[in-house]
Amino acid sequence: MKARGGRILRTALGIGLFLVLVALAWEAFKFLGGDPWRLEGIGFFHDPPFRVLQANDRQLPHLWEIASALAQPVQRNQDQTLGQFLIGAALFTWREALIGFVLGALIGLALASIFIHSRLLERAFVPYVIASQTIPIVALAPIIVVGFGRGLVAVVIIATYLTFFPVTIAAMRGLSSPDPRAVELMRSYAASRWEIYRKVRLPAAVPYLFTALKLAATASIVGAIIGEGPGGVPEGLGRAIINFNQQYVSGPEKLWATIFIAGLVGICFFLVIQLAEVVTLRGRGGSASRA
Amino acid sequence: MTAVRLADVQKTFPIPSGGETVALEAIELEIGTREFVSLIGPSGCGKSTLLRVVGDLIQPTAGSVEVNGKPAHQARLDRDYGMVFQAPVLFDWRTVEGNVRLPLEVMGFAPSERDRRVREMLDLVELGGFRSHYPHQLSGGMQQRVAIARALAFQPPILLMDEPFGALDEMTRERLNTELLRIWAQTGTTIIFVTHSIPEAVFLSTRVVSMSPRPGRITSVIEIDLPQPRTDQTRESERYFELVTEVRESLRGRVSSSAARARAEGRIG
Ligand SMILES: Nc1ncnc2c1ncn2[C@@H]1O[C@H](COP(=O)(O)OP(=O)(O)OP(=O)(O)O)[C@@H](O)[C@H]1O
Ligand SMILES: [Mg+2]
Numbered sequence: 095m096k097a098r099g100g101r102i103l104r105t106a107l108g109i110g111l112f113l114v115l116v117a118l119a120w121e122a123f124k125f126l127g128g129d130p131w132r133l134e135g136i137g138f139f140h141d142p143p144f145r146v147l148q149a150n151d152r153q154l155p156h157l158w159e160i161a162s163a164l165a166q167p168v169q170r171n172q173d174q175t176l177g178q179f180l181i182g183a184a185l186f187t188w189r190e191a192l193i194g195f196v197l198g199a200l201i202g203l204a205l206a207s208i209f210i211h212s213r214l215l216e217r218a219f220v221p222y223v224i225a226s227q228t229i230p231i232v233a234l235a236p237i238i239v240v241g242f243g244r245g246l247v248a249v250v251i252i253a254t255y256l257t258f259f260p261v262t263i264a265a266m267r268g269l270s271s272p273d274p275r276a277v278e279l280m281r282s283y284a285a286s287r288w289e290i291y292r293k294v295r296l297p298a299a300v301p302y303l304f305t306a307l308k309l310a311a312t313a314s315i316v317g318a319i320i321g322e323g324p325g326g327v328p329e330g331l332g333r334a335i336i337n338f339n340q341q342y343v344s345g346p347e348k349l350w351a352t353i354f355i356a357g358l359v360g361i362c363f364f365l366v367i368q369l370a371e372v373v374t375l376r377g378r379g380g381s382a383s384r385a
Numbered sequence: 386m387t388a389v390r391l392a393d394v395q396k397t398f399p400i401p402s403g404g405e406t407v408a409l410e411a412i413e414l415e416i417g418t419r420e421f422v423s424l425i426g427p428s429g430c431g432k433s434t435l436l437r438v439v440g441d442l443i444q445p446t447a448g449s450v451e452v453n454g455k456p457a458h459q460a461r462l463d464r465d466y467g468m469v470f471q472a473p474v475l476f477d478w479r480t481v482e483g484n485v486r487l488p489l490e491v492m493g494f495a496p497s498e499r500d501r502r503v504r505e506m507l508d509l510v511e512l513g514g515f516r517s518h519y520p521h522q523l524s525g526g527m528q529q530r531v532a533i534a535r536a537l538a539f540q541p542p543i544l545l546m547d548e549p550f551g552a553l554d555e556m557t558r559e560r561l562n563t564e565l566l567r568i569w570a571q572t573g574t575t576i577i578f579v580t581h582s583i584p585e586a587v588f589l590s591t592r593v594v595s596m597s598p599r600p601g602r603i604t605s606v607i608e609i610d611l612p613q614p615r616t617d618q619t620r621e622s623e624r625y626f627e628l629v630t631e632v633r634e635s636l637r638g639r640v641s642s643s644a645a646r647a648r649a650e651g652r653i654g
Contacts, residue, residue: 273474275470278468279468279474282468283492297478298478375478377519378478378519
């Protein structure tokens with residue numbers, strides 16, 4: 095019980111510590127090479143010794159500027175704050191990603207299940223599965239949009255496309271991971287292939303699947319964000335990034351805030367999968383006792 | 386009654402680089418119901434292969450395997466075999482109880498009957514207090530006992546055991562030997578038991594079959610006429626030592642005579 099919660103806590107703490115270090119490096123960079131600091135509130139003024147282009151207030155706004163932008167209206171004369179807007183957009187994108195993630199995971203598991211039972215199909219199709227991943231997503235996204243029309247479906251397909259591959263490969267490894275003797279044991283019980291699959295292969299594949307699902311979780315978010323542009327879906331983070339990119343000169347904080355929120359969504363999704371992993375695998379020992 | 390009848394069984398494996406390994410050749414063996422037969426012989430002489438042929442996990446290249454009066458394949462479908470391997474081969478996502486229950490689930494026993502048998506088997510191997518433990522929480526000997534309980538749970542008429550105690554220390558091994566004999570007497574199964582230990586083979590068996598490698602053949606079958614039940618006194622009796630010596634010589638005799646033959650044919654040094 096303690097060890098279980100401990101692992102999630104450690105991951106969360108690790109991520110937190112990492113973010114703090116990034117924040118410190120960020121502000122240290124600005125302290126050395128940014129624009130002059132004028133913190134009227136606490137009467138702090140500082141003129142950095144150097145001027146570095148990448149550290150000025152336009153390229154790299156202060157973190158507190160980004161944070162305070164979250165509380166300001168998203169557009170002039172609108173009630174909604176940037177923070178509210180981004181949370182809404184993040185949830186929207188997460189939903190797209192989640193659908194793609196679930197579909198991709200199911201497709202990956204199904205493909206792997208077929209491939210491990212048929213050497214012929216494995217030989218015939220696995221090269222295509224691998225080749226599919228060499229097509230850059232930015233090239234593929236417009237093609238998918240042409241094929242399926244603008245809208246949610248195209249975005250979900252792009253998220254699915256990024257998800258199914260790691261799951262296919264990991265599931266193939268996991269499903270064929272049981273000790274051959276474990277399979278012989280089942281055969282000695284006159285168990286059917288299906289029973290061997292359900293009672294031996296699938297449970298043995300679970301740790302492998304979770305490793306892939308954690309990768310897939312973040313990949314599905316990336317897929318959804320990338321897909322929203324060509325997919326013409328305006329409600330999510332992808333479109334927000336494009337819009338705020340165009341408005342960068344007048345408000346660089348908005349783009350940065352969006353990027354942080356996008357990262358946060360990925361981290362949260364990852365942690366959710368890890369929580370599921372820890373709960374599912376509790377009790378299992380190390381690989382030493384694995385059958 | 387005959388439990389297992391092997392008639393002129395041969396098994397060859399193709400070698401990827403060409404040619405073949407003759408793992409078993411001209412195996413003739415008849416094992417009676419409720420017998421305890423040990424297979425002994427140097428590494429690679431085909432003991433595991435013989436066990437797998439009997440259990441219909443692999444097909445013999447030639448010859449016939451009859452189990453309880455039917456082909457081995459039918460016997461497997463009839464669930465006549467319980468298997469125990471050298472390693473426990475437990476499923477780490479299942480508790481001790483869950484592991485013992487596995488064959489009962491596959492074979493469609495009713496839930497109440499499953500629970501009853503699992504409890505009974507765990508008591509038999511004295512692991513009643515560990516039913517909710519996971520395999521990694523048990524010692525090697527305890528894991529092996531779980532594997533034995535699992536093999537016995539559906540009361541198979543034939544138990545095939547491939548070096549089940551190979552990885553254990555001498556003390557644990559002797560204790561498990563005694564337990565196995567108690568279970569054998571209690572359940573009335575026929576046991577085919579592979580071991581590398583001559584004393585173990587003699588202590589446990591009604592007959593000891595010694596084998597020679599390449600090609601794997603049966604070189605001798607030694608009747609073990611020690612009284613039942615076997616106890617710690619058995620291990621100290623004179624007859625026991627005589628039989629241990631006899632088995633040892635049957636194994637060594639083969640080695641020296643074949644080496645002599647090899648030398649005569651100019652194959653060695
Ligand atoms: N699946 C296989 N493919 C090819 N050759 C095999 C296969 N299984 C066994 N053999 C060969 O058959 C011979 C007998 O192997 P087997 O495993 O039966 O020996 P063993 O008597 O059980 O040895 P050990 O005491 O080391 O377990 C060996 O030469 C081995 O290389
Ligand atoms: Mg062997």
